[in-house]
Amino acid sequence: MTTVVNDVSLQVATVNGSGSQSANMVLLRAIFQMGVPVSGKNLFPSNIAGLPTWYTIRASKDGWVGRKKEIDVLVAMNAESAKEDVASLRPGSAVVYDEPLALSSVRSDVAFYPVPFDKVVHPISSEAKTKKLLRNMAYVGVVAQLLELEMAEVERAIGKHFAKKAKALELNLAAARAGFDFAKAQLKKTDPFVVRRMDATRGKIIIDGNSAAALGAMFGGVTVVTWYPITPSSSLVESLISYMGRYRIGPDGKATYAIVQAEDELAAIGMVMGAGWAGARAMTATAGPGISLMSEFAGLGYFAEVPAVIWDVQRVGPSTGLPTRTSQGDVLSTAFLSHGDTRHLLLLPATVEECFQFGWEAFEYAEHFQTPVFVLSDLDIGMNNWMAEPFRYPDRPIHRGKVLSKEDLDRLGGFERYRDVDGDGIGYRTLPGTDHPAAAYFARGTGHNEKAQYSERSDDWERNLARLERKVHNARTALPAPVLQGEGAEVGIIAYGSSHHAMLEAREQLRSEKKLDVDYLRVRAYPFHDDVEAFVKNHARVYVVEQNRDGQLAGLLKLDLTAELVPRLRSVAHIPGLPLDARSVTEEVAAREGR
Amino acid sequence: MADAKTNRIGLTLADYQGGKSTLCAGCGHNAISERLLNTMFELGIQPERVAKLSGIGCSSKSPAYFMSRAHSFNTVHGRMPSVATGALLANRTLIALGVSGDGDTASIGIGQFVHLVRRNLPLVYVIEDNGVYGLTKGQFSATADVGSKLKTGVVNELPPIDTCLLAIELGATFVGRSFSGDKRQLSAMLKAAVSHRGTAVLDVISPCVAFNDHEGSTKSFAYTKDHDEPLHELSFVPVFEDIGVEYNAGTTVDVRLHDGSHLQLHKLEESYDPRQKLQAVQRILEAQVRGEVLTGVLYVDPAAPTFLDRLGMVETPLATLPANEVRPPRTALDEVMRSLG
Numbered sequence: 001m002t003t004v005v006n007d008v009s010l011q012v013a014t015v016n017g018s019g020s021q022s023a024n025m026v027l028l029r030a031i032f033q034m035g036v037p038v039s040g041k042n043l044f045p046s047n048i049a050g051l052p053t054w055y056t057i058r059a060s061k062d063g064w065v066g067r068k069k070e071i072d073v074l075v076a077m078n079a080e081s082a083k084e085d086v087a088s089l090r091p092g093s094a095v096v097y098d099e100p101l102a103l104s105s106v107r108s109d110v111a112f113y114p115v116p117f118d119k120v121v122h123p124i125s126s127e128a129k130t131k132k133l134l135r136n137m138a139y140v141g142v143v144a145q146l147l148e149l150e151m152a153e154v155e156r157a158i159g160k161h162f163a164k165k166a167k168a169l170e171l172n173l174a175a176a177r178a179g180f181d182f183a184k185a186q187l188k189k190t191d192p193f194v195v196r197r198m199d200a201t202r203g204k205i206i207i208d209g210n211s212a213a214a215l216g217a218m219f220g221g222v223t224v225v226t227w228y229p230i231t232p233s234s235s236l237v238e239s240l241i242s243y244m245g246r247y248r249i250g251p252d253g254k255a256t257y258a259i260v261q262a263e264d265e266l267a268a269i270g271m272v273m274g275a276g277w278a279g280a281r282a283m284t285a286t287a288g289p290g291i292s293l294m295s296e297f298a299g300l301g302y303f304a305e306v307p308a309v310i311w312d313v314q315r316v317g318p319s320t321g322l323p324t325r326t327s328q329g330d331v332l333s334t335a336f337l338s339h340g341d342t343r344h345l346l347l348l349p350a351t352v353e354e355c356f357q358f359g360w361e362a363f364e365y366a367e368h369f370q371t372p373v374f375v376l377s378d379l380d381i382g383m384n385n386w387m388a389e390p391f392r393y394p395d396r397p398i399h400r401g402k403v404l405s406k407e408d409l410d411r412l413g414g415f416e417r418y419r420d421v422d423g424d425g426i427g428y429r430t431l432p433g434t435d436h437p438a439a440a441y442f443a444r445g446t447g448h449n450e451k452a453q454y455s456e457r458s459d460d461w462e463r464n465l466a467r468l469e470r471k472v473h474n475a476r477t478a479l480p481a482p483v484l485q486g487e488g489a490e491v492g493i494i495a496y497g498s499s500h501h502a503m504l505e506a507r508e509q510l511r512s513e514k515k516l517d518v519d520y521l522r523v524r525a526y527p528f529h530d531d532v533e534a535f536v537k538n539h540a541r542v543y544v545v546e547q548n549r550d551g552q553l554a555g556l557l558k559l560d561l562t563a564e565l566v567p568r569l570r571s572v573a574h575i576p577g578l579p580l581d582a583r584s585v586t587e588e589v590a591a592r593e594g595r
Numbered sequence: 596m597a598d599a600k601t602n603r604i605g606l607t608l609a610d611y612q613g614g615k616s617t618l619c620a621g622c623g624h625n626a627i628s629e630r631l632l633n634t635m636f637e638l639g640i641q642p643e644r645v646a647k648l649s650g651i652g653c654s655s656k657s658p659a660y661f662m663s664r665a666h667s668f669n670t671v672h673g674r675m676p677s678v679a680t681g682a683l684l685a686n687r688t689l690i691a692l693g694v695s696g697d698g699d700t701a702s703i704g705i706g707q708f709v710h711l712v713r714r715n716l717p718l719v720y721v722i723e724d725n726g727v728y729g730l731t732k733g734q735f736s737a738t739a740d741v742g743s744k745l746k747t748g749v750v751n752e753l754p755p756i757d758t759c760l761l762a763i764e765l766g767a768t769f770v771g772r773s774f775s776g777d778k779r780q781l782s783a784m785l786k787a788a789v790s791h792r793g794t795a796v797l798d799v800i801s802p803c804v805a806f807n808d809h810e811g812s813t814k815s816f817a818y819t820k821d822h823d824e825p826l827h828e829l830s831f832v833p834v835f836e837d838i839g840v841e842y843n844a845g846t847t848v849d850v851r852l853h854d855g856s857h858l859q860l861h862k863l864e865e866s867y868d869p870r871q872k873l874q875a876v877q878r879i880l881e882a883q884v885r886g887e888v889l890t891g892v893l894y895v896d897p898a899a900p901t902f903l904d905r906l907g908m909v910e911t912p913l914a915t916l917p918a919n920e921v922r923p924p925r926t927a928l929d930e931v932m933r934s935l936g
């Protein structure tokens with residue numbers, strides 16, 4: 001048996017509400033602290049307690065952080081799912097399981113490690129509830145011993161996690177040690193998976209995309225935040241609440257912001273509209289059902305030209321769908337959210353670094369273009385923990401766009417809100433409260449002329465819509481440009497958002513296993529940059545990889561590309577409700593390329 | 596007008612004018628616009644400090660017809676409250692005036708209305724109440740009375756939503772009902788509402804001459820005039836004229852408003868004190884039974900904290916805070932990054 005070093009996918013199967021999160025975070029951190037690239041994915045039900053939940057930790061010397069389909073080591077703590085979980089493993093995998101589950105008879109081609117968790121933690125606490133929690137930390141100790149994790153790093157991770165709770169710290173340390181000691185004394189390792197110290201995580205951080213987005217917004221100078229709780233976006237605002245409470249309170253104890261929990265998403269976006277109109281940097285965060293509710297206001301924002309930032313942390317729809325599963329299913333509907341000829345700016349972050357960067361940049365785009373900007377993250381980026389480079393402080397000062405002050409108006413004598421003075425489609429605006437008799441204008445969702453006066457005239461309507469089209473079209477060169485990897489291949493792949501992580505790995509699998517070189521273009525914004533069309537021009541066949549059923553981004557591309565390029569597109573769309581994995585992409589592209 | 600009268604800040608009535616109304620001649624909404632314009636003029640409020648907000652409907656169009664020197668946002672149907680909330684979050688120094696209709700408020704917008712009132716957002720919320728959807732040509736709204744008849748002969752059978760009763764129950768701190776045809780009462784009420792700090796809900800019966808002013812309608816001019824039951828006579832003493840107000844405590848209730856001005860209610864009904872919530876609710880319910888259009892200031896609580904007071908915000912409008920106050924320094928990011936490593 002050859003040892004497999006730093007290439008292992010570990011899955012912990014528990015029931016939700018059992019308190020296993022801390023244990024999983026400790027495992028993740030311990031591996032990270034050993035310098036080994038690692039990622040964690042929580043696969044949880046839309047439920048508070050009692051249903052199966054799986055947490056997957058992947059350690060990868062090559063730095064792959066996308067989901068890996070195959071599980072190498074299973075920790076089976078949940079009676080309900082255990083048999084099925086074990087049955088789905090590949091031969092040669094390993095199973096740590098709670099002894100009473102008696103799993104060893106299920107099959108003979110995997111390594112079984114029975115652990116009597118209740119007995120292991122019994123000496124530490126006699127209290128039933130505490131014991132239940134400590135079982136989790138005991139599996140950490142067992143896994144640490146089996147995978148040869150450095151126990152010192154496990155203990156350091158526990159210390160970090162329970163830094164503010166001395167009693168819990170002591171109990172958890174004891175439980176982890178008890179698990180470790182049990183494994184050492186009682187289990188004989190027969191699987192090949194080990195983790196050994198590397199130096200690939202130095203200087204990095206671990207964070208989830210929602211917290212990163214919150215930080216981005218805070219450093220973007222957000223002043224008004226409104227929300228209505230919905231998975232998977234709630235934690236974005238919840239972390240914003242905690243960061244803002246820390247860093248955005250003035251010396252007099254007063255907040256330089258307002259965060260309001262609205263009565264629903266209609267109100268949340270309505271408040272953002274009012275605040276954006278009145279000059280605040282305003283945002284809201286939501287997910288599919290909320291985005292649907294925001295539709296009418298989205299059109300008002302587009303047409304009355306109100307800056308706004310809306311985070312959509314995508315989950316699986318239609319309807320309530322799978323609330324705790326990830327997708328890229330809102331791309332098409334959000335691009336055109338609302339009735340009539342509405343078209344929005346979309347930002348498509350793929351990493352936590354981009355959640356931070358787009359988090360502040362979104363306000364720059366919204367205020368510059370005077371329009372709602374939708375940032376389409378997803379559950380996988382937003383709620384899972386990712387390794388990242390420390391975030392870079394904004395490299396540009398805050399620009400509020402074309403806002404006329406009292407002094408400007410003194411100089412100009414007046415202004416016309418929707419006149420295209422500069423030829424870029426963007427008019428000048430004023431803020432309510434500006435102390436000048438010519439400052440006011442009448443914002444409205446009804447037809448209007450350049451002076452913002454009500455108008456039903458065809459020429460006013462057509463001129464206005466043409467200007468709006470120009471404005472949004474112009475944005476394509478200002479928004480984050482696509483990122484190209486590779487050159488000269490016959491086959492191209494386009495992907496975006498969280499699909500990126502599987503794509504990186506798939507590209508390598510295609511090269512090494514299938515002898516197929518592909519160039520890869522990662523799209524980061526809509527409307528599409530000109531480089532996107534150039535990329536399609538340069539490739540005979542272009543696969544568009546995404547996480548929805550209908551190939552939504554491929555659809556958007558088809559609308560934009562010149563007709564002769566459209567047949568080059570091929571949609572690779574997957575929506576299993578789980579983060580995209582490289583293997584699925586590799587096999588599908590290879591098959592369609594005859595490899 | 597060479598010697599046009601000026602108000603205390605030196606502006607003339609012309610400085611408060613708006614665009615030409617496109618509503619039907621004789622529409623109650625026009626009379627309310629006129630009263631709003633006069634109120635702002637007489638109180639000497641700088642138009643630039645005012646933000647007008649509305650939903651959709653004939654009523655919601657009316658902000659275009661007064662005070663063009665104030666910013667205005669004609670939003671979407673029934674959602675003015677949220678937009679007003681956002682505008683005030685961005686700039687807490689604005690004097691917010693919400694104009695809505697009975698359809699805009701009591702049907703599609705009831706949810707947002709409820710929550711705005713619950714928050715006691717500082718704004719004057721005028722419901723121009725005609726019992727119908729004017730702009731969509733005369734369907735019943737949720738404030739139509741039982742038995743009221745449309746021109747087509749259709750009779751309303753569902754009980755009306757009493758927006759005043761609802762507002763009192765939900766925590767509005769100034770609640771009044773008036774009539775577009777009662778200049779005096781409406782003027783005093785509007786002035787007091789503008790001087791109040793908190794949500795001021797004014798349900799103003801505003802007959803729709805095109806669709807709901809006929810015999811059989813309970814929101815017509817004639818019906819409202821006949822059934823108008825004023826609780827008191829109102830007078831308003833602005834803060835800049837307050838030189839020791841004298842009144843007879845036996846026949847007048849004096850309410851000192853947030854800005855120091857006084858609302859005086861000269862009792863027509865003995866013992867009605869608009870600071871007593873229970874009494875207000877009881878009196879409104881009685882009026883419903885008796886078929887009265889009970890007008891006047893029904894409830895007032897001048898001291899309750901508003902939503903903006905509760906948020907612990909800086910005094911400066913958030914909208915215009917300088918960059919260095921809204922973007923934390925590099926050291927803050929470094930600190931967070933260290934905690935995540």
Ligand SMILES: Cc1ncc(C[n+]2csc(CCOP(=O)(O)OP(=O)(O)O)c2C)c(N)n1
Nearest residue numbers: 652653654672696697698699727728729730
């Ligand atoms: C979402 C939506 N649904 C329906 C309409 C059509 N609509 C416009 S105004 C209106 C009713 C307005 O009634 P009210 O608020 O009482 O105003 P009034 O015209 O009577 O002053 C309706 C239903 C709309 N504009 N938006």
Ligand code: SF4
Nearest residue numbers: 619622653729803804
């Ligand atoms: S239809 Fe009725 S509410 Fe509308 S403007 Fe005419 S009279 Fe007024």
Ligand SMILES: [Mg+2]
Nearest residue numbers: 696697725727
């Ligand atoms: Mg109406």
